[in-house]
Amino acid sequence: MKTTDGATPPDSPERDEPHDLTRSPILPDVARLDPAERSQLEESGRRWASTLPPPAPEEALRADPSQREVVASRRGAYVRVRPSAQFAEVRPGVLRATRLASEPSSPTGRALSGIKHVLVGDPLSLQHYIHERLSKLKALAVLSSDAISSVAYATEAILLILLAAGTASFRLSLPIAGAIVLLMLVVGASYRQTIMAYPKGGGSYIVARDNLGDVAGLTAAAALMTDYTLTVAVSVASGVAAVIAAYPSLAPYRIPVGVGCILLIFLGNLRGIREAGTIFAIPTYAFIIGMYALIAGGFWLLLTGRAPIVQYPAVQLSEGVSVFLILRAFANGCSAMTGVEAISDGVPAFRPPEWRNARTTLTWMVVILATIFSGVTLLAHLYQIMPDPTGNSPLLARLNAAVFGASPIFYAIQFATFLILVLAANTAFSDFPRLLFFLARDGFAPRIFRRVGDRLAFSNGIIALAILASVLYALLNGQVDALLPLYTIGVFSSFTLSQAGMVRRWYGRRQAGRRNGVPWEAEPHWRRRAAMNGLGAVTTLLVLLIAAATKFTSGAWFVLVLIPCLIVVFLLIHRHYGRMEADLRVEAPLAPDDIRHTVLCPLADLNRPALRALAYARSLSPHVIAVHVSQDEEDVARIQAKWGIWGRFVPLEIIESPYRGVVLPTVAYIDALRAKRPSDTITVVLPEFVPAHWWERALHNQTALRLKRHLLYRPGVVVTNVPYHQRKV
């Protein structure tokens, strides 16, 4: 369904957005029914009609819970009728559940749900979904926190690698930073094309899958998933380091403080914090202002000759300056590029004309990122600031201290750094679950990730990310430089795939245009555009290869193994869902008269639950057999005697079990019955004693439960539970 609608960016109607859950269709979309499915339904209808009387009047059967609720008093003396608070009638046959109908009714359930509501807030109806549109100023704050915050660690990432070749090699950080800035401009220009082409949001997964096929899309998705997890871990680690630099006494609590931050962001996202709140604009602008103030102040001190420059200490050399070392430093510094794709992902959040506003904002962001990054790197070089492998006093904090001393400005900048880094982690918490939603919608991830939670957020994805990121953070002890080698691979894989997808797109559209006889009309400047995206794709691929080669042994191998594994899992899941879809449609269906019943009633004794189950079984069919598994002769004699007193209304089969199993001999008996009557439906009616309180369940052998588990996998066997409820005292 590729459209060729010229200058206005095309829409992709086959991709339904999560925001569209409330959308009302004008017409019931019956035309979309698969013909095979349609004929299956008609065939089934014919078979039912041939054996059944015409359908009974429907209304007599319905519960009508919307009209009134009938409440019988405990003593059965009177019946009260009151309007229902749980359901409202929308139109005949369609009820709407109120919030009350979606709340548990048991005391324990209510208590648990109360705790949940306190933590994440009251559940919201779908009508509450508001899609706020962002001005460019707000959008810059919200969507670029991830990218801009990375200057907090990128410069240090370069120097930490160069440190191996001594402080003299630090001047190499300037050309390396220059190359990275150039890369930022190329990638920025390339993403400007993507924004125009995908005004509904062009995340790497969507662009790559659309243009390069499933495997490319899934590669981008797998890369992005590792990337988002690492964003949370790296940003929080870096944010905690910024705080520790200001308050060194917090150093021993690195892990609890960081996990606490992740937990707070997690709860906030479960509550459904809207990305668009003004409150989120503050840290980004505070940080941007702080950085420009730092750069200005730093140069001012240098020019006035009052800069407190301490000579680099002597460092033991562990290797010489080599091309490999420089490339490694470059690859490490490329962590400055993370988050650049965020704006192209969030185009629909802009005010119209969305794509034009988004492009402008992207340009601003790249300019801000490039200036701050080059300013900080240059100043760090001039001030001769050492990188710190321990992570207790980040380079940016020491530069800050060198320029502003222990003044309030120092603390303000550290705090703004902490906040923007936490905000960057928060961005991952909205992108990761959305990506999982897209994957689940396309059948590549488990369906639970499609579920919209109480607060209209994708709760299951949020929970998954919180667990992954916390474990990663704790495992790597909250050290930024241990996490960075894992980082670049994911980021640059998704860059490369997204931009290669764009190149393929321009080329494909030109071909389509030529076939339709309008070769150049649709995309006026396709050559220039393809070239721009091509340049982006080639440069990012180069960085990817450099990163993979230079950082392979220091952790990148893990990501390079992980991504293919994830892709295989995605594909296996897709195959399962595909088979299931096919499975649900084929073969001629059953009509009620085709079913021949044999009912089996396993029982432990002839007591009240058993008599109730027998009565229920006998009311289903006259073909009922009772089975009793026994471990000793005395028990056999006892149940046979009771059976005789009762009247032998149902044949009793006794199985002696010298190996003491109850479940497996019963299952073996049922298998024998299935073999004897392969065309019957065997209904196993299980009496189940339900204690008055849930904790009392531990006092009962879970025989019924185990039997059910075994029977679930036996075709032609239906399991019916007849509960017997202990009276509460």
Next chain:
Amino acid sequence: MKTTDGATPPDSPERDEPHDLTRSPILPDVARLDPAERSQLEESGRRWASTLPPPAPEEALRADPSQREVVASRRGAYVRVRPSAQFAEVRPGVLRATRLASEPSSPTGRALSGIKHVLVGDPLSLQHYIHERLSKLKALAVLSSDAISSVAYATEAILLILLAAGTASFRLSLPIAGAIVLLMLVVGASYRQTIMAYPKGGGSYIVARDNLGDVAGLTAAAALMTDYTLTVAVSVASGVAAVIAAYPSLAPYRIPVGVGCILLIFLGNLRGIREAGTIFAIPTYAFIIGMYALIAGGFWLLLTGRAPIVQYPAVQLSEGVSVFLILRAFANGCSAMTGVEAISDGVPAFRPPEWRNARTTLTWMVVILATIFSGVTLLAHLYQIMPDPTGNSPLLARLNAAVFGASPIFYAIQFATFLILVLAANTAFSDFPRLLFFLARDGFAPRIFRRVGDRLAFSNGIIALAILASVLYALLNGQVDALLPLYTIGVFSSFTLSQAGMVRRWYGRRQAGRRNGVPWEAEPHWRRRAAMNGLGAVTTLLVLLIAAATKFTSGAWFVLVLIPCLIVVFLLIHRHYGRMEADLRVEAPLAPDDIRHTVLCPLADLNRPALRALAYARSLSPHVIAVHVSQDEEDVARIQAKWGIWGRFVPLEIIESPYRGVVLPTVAYIDALRAKRPSDTITVVLPEFVPAHWWERALHNQTALRLKRHLLYRPGVVVTNVPYHQRKV
């Protein structure tokens, strides 16, 4: 059912032994049916008879799996008949399951069960139960390992307390040990009475409950349970210490070695190691011989003046010699008494005349224990051996080293010490599960502890003890002296209760005899016997009070809190089972014609599983309603359109759920239906998609499972699962 059968010790027929599972009754014991239960059955029979036709011929319905197995080929082309390997017919209506019928049939199940068989051995039929009788020599080895092994730590336990008052106070260990030996003789004499009175085994729980009532019995049981758990932990800790004394390089591996020992004993017991194996006699006799050799060698060196006596080092005094200190040392030393009751517990294991052989063996045991304990204590004093709080070089090992140097005899004695201590732990592994079996049989513990495992051992009790003991051992870091304060309370509580029970018994029997007009005939020497048991009860009570008072703050408080808590739990469990029993018998039962059906079929879509469930539902009753919970309008339109194409054979109720819940609105709808038709039985027919492989279940929302869980607690609701099996590819 107290009998007065004179000199031959009375039997208690109301206590069925675990060994009696294979016992065949001569007559079906119908007379034992409770009259209320009987009339309930007859009433139920009358109601069934009034509405039902006479029962159908039974044979037509049965599966007859014993005769032949009908195997349809995959293509349905032919049917093969072969004799069944799973069932054998005992008599008409009674089958016997073979081992094959008790084995899982799925590949995963077979693999798991294969692993289990390798670890714990092939399952045994009840016919394999052999009750081996022990000669006195073997019985001494098997039943006294717990008691005799305690000399490995008892002397040190005394000295560790006295250490606080300096080495000069060590000479007090001699009178303290003397008092303990006296106590042994008193308790031994007292237990000789118990053996005579309870030839079926008179554990403290049974004796106390029989004569002093439930609470006393449960107190003894709770005390014994803590005692057995501590026996495992203390014995293993002490055994590991004995090995570490010989091989000090093992010291850092104290925890893994100890937990490994517990694991081995655990697996051995799951395999159903028979207590009676000759192999178990070796360590006990090796240890006894080793100890006598040590004592003899020690005195020989002293007499010949070649004993390598090193003066005690100077010790900083932390307190003076006080009565409190002496009593504490005495209480600590009483750990030598643990296990003395074992023989009275195991009387049925002796060769006839059981009680007489058991009494003789008890006398031997007390004599051996008393001589070794006093010999070791005296030698330790003469050789001036220091106690070692670290547990790395136990006093007994240093005495051994002082006497035998690094000779092979030294290593042999250390190894024998290790083995007898492990054997003592093994004793707890047979006693603890048996106690839990008795408790479960009387309704004071969960029923799972009545289950006889694959190897005819009480597996669940064995598992429980292994977990408790391992956790305790690891928590207290395998330190014997940290565990000892917890020990004495449990041991002496059960001593006191058991002997007080015996006093009450003699008195009660005299009263009964007097009422029956045969005052003295039944129990010839009741006064002497009561006095003997009374002396035992009073002295052990005294020790209990001393231990509770002097060791309260060093851990005894925990046991003193734990025991009442356990008693409360036992009583709550008993109340639950009692109520259940009562509940299963009352009220008039239902007949099949009393049941009016309403069938509800919740479905996610009108696909094959749903059509199958609808057909099944409609075959049960014409009163079927389908319910569909929907989250958006499009879905509503879609299912309504499909319903129309199909033919509307069943009314469809649609519930829109803007809060996105599926389970709870369905439950609320069912509640409304129950309220509208309170006398109907509502059958909820759930279509359930069963994936081809179990690991694929994670890919499906567990809606059916959650719905079932909610409906289980709703009276009048029957849940039926109609599985739809994905085809394996």
